[in-house]
Amino acid sequence: AAALAVGLAAGASVAAAAEEAVREAASFLASGGVASLAAEPEPPQLHGASDAFVVAQQTRAAGGTVVATGGCFDLLHAGHARTLAAARSLGDCLIVCLNSDASVTRLKGEERPIMNEQDRAELLLSLECVDAVLVFEEQTPEAALERLRPDLWVKGGDYTAEQLPEAKLLESWGGQTVTVPYYPARSTTKLAAALAKVG
Structure with missing residues (x-):
């Protein structure tokens, strides 16, 4: 949605902006999506x-x-x-x-x-x-x-x-x-x- 809005604001046609938004979404998912942005899990805190x-x-x-x-x-x-x-x-x-x-x-x-x-x-x-x-x-x-x-x-x-x-x-x-x-x-x-x- 953000990519689509940026494309439209830049003067691209709806079709071109939608195509670019789909391309960016596919790239994001291919790279692991939200999971790839997550930090490495912290090791469990041991009771001392x-x-x-x-x-x-x-x-x-x-x-x-x-x-x-x-x-x-x-x-x-x-x-x-x-x-x-x-x-x-x-x-x-x-x-x-x-x-x-x-x-x-x-x-x-x-x-x-x-x-x-x-x-x-x-x-x-x-x-x-x-x-x-x-x-x-x-x-x-x-x-x-x-x-x-x-x-x-x-x-x-x-x-x-x-x-x-x-x-x-x-x-x-x-x-x-x-x-x-x-x-x-x-x-x-x-x-x-x-x-x-x-x-």
């Missing part, structure tokens, strides 16, 4: 420490239960997904305390992590059951938990809650440690070994 604390604060203000869990989550698999879903079902929000890249390397060796912390956090946040991710640098989550102070700390495993080293810390502010079923057939180490054979 401040967002995790905001989620926890809002949940508490509404009278809800703050649940946290933690781990490396390097190569997310079905066992992780089940544990996370089980953890979320116990409260009103789930905050994942995620080992940083440096922390994973210290725990697992120089070949790990397979996925960097940005990608691991993004995958976790794509799950409906995860409300926020808090990346921590230490090898264990105690310092992150001390700052977050969740009502429940949930881990997957075949041990009792009392056996977890975080249990006494949770008790110090009235929190509880809970274990949910662990799926030993699913593991990042096994996945990595299988991928190495294929690749």
Whole structure:
């Protein structure tokens, strides 16, 4: 329409102006139309420490239960997904305390992590059951938990809650440690070994 108006204003005949307008419209569509004008999509904003604390604060203000869990989550698999879903079902929000890249390397060796912390956090946040991710640098989550102070700390495993080293810390502010079923057939180490054979 703009090209047609410009052509008519310049004194072109209606037919000539319409022909030019059609030519310009075809060229615009061939170049991708409106989609080609759109900016590159921004990468998703990851929930960092401040967002995790905001989620926890809002949940508490509404009278809800703050649940946290933690781990490396390097190569997310079905066992992780089940544990996370089980953890979320116990409260009103789930905050994942995620080992940083440096922390994973210290725990697992120089070949790990397979996925960097940005990608691991993004995958976790794509799950409906995860409300926020808090990346921590230490090898264990105690310092992150001390700052977050969740009502429940949930881990997957075949041990009792009392056996977890975080249990006494949770008790110090009235929190509880809970274990949910662990799926030993699913593991990042096994996945990595299988991928190495294929690749």
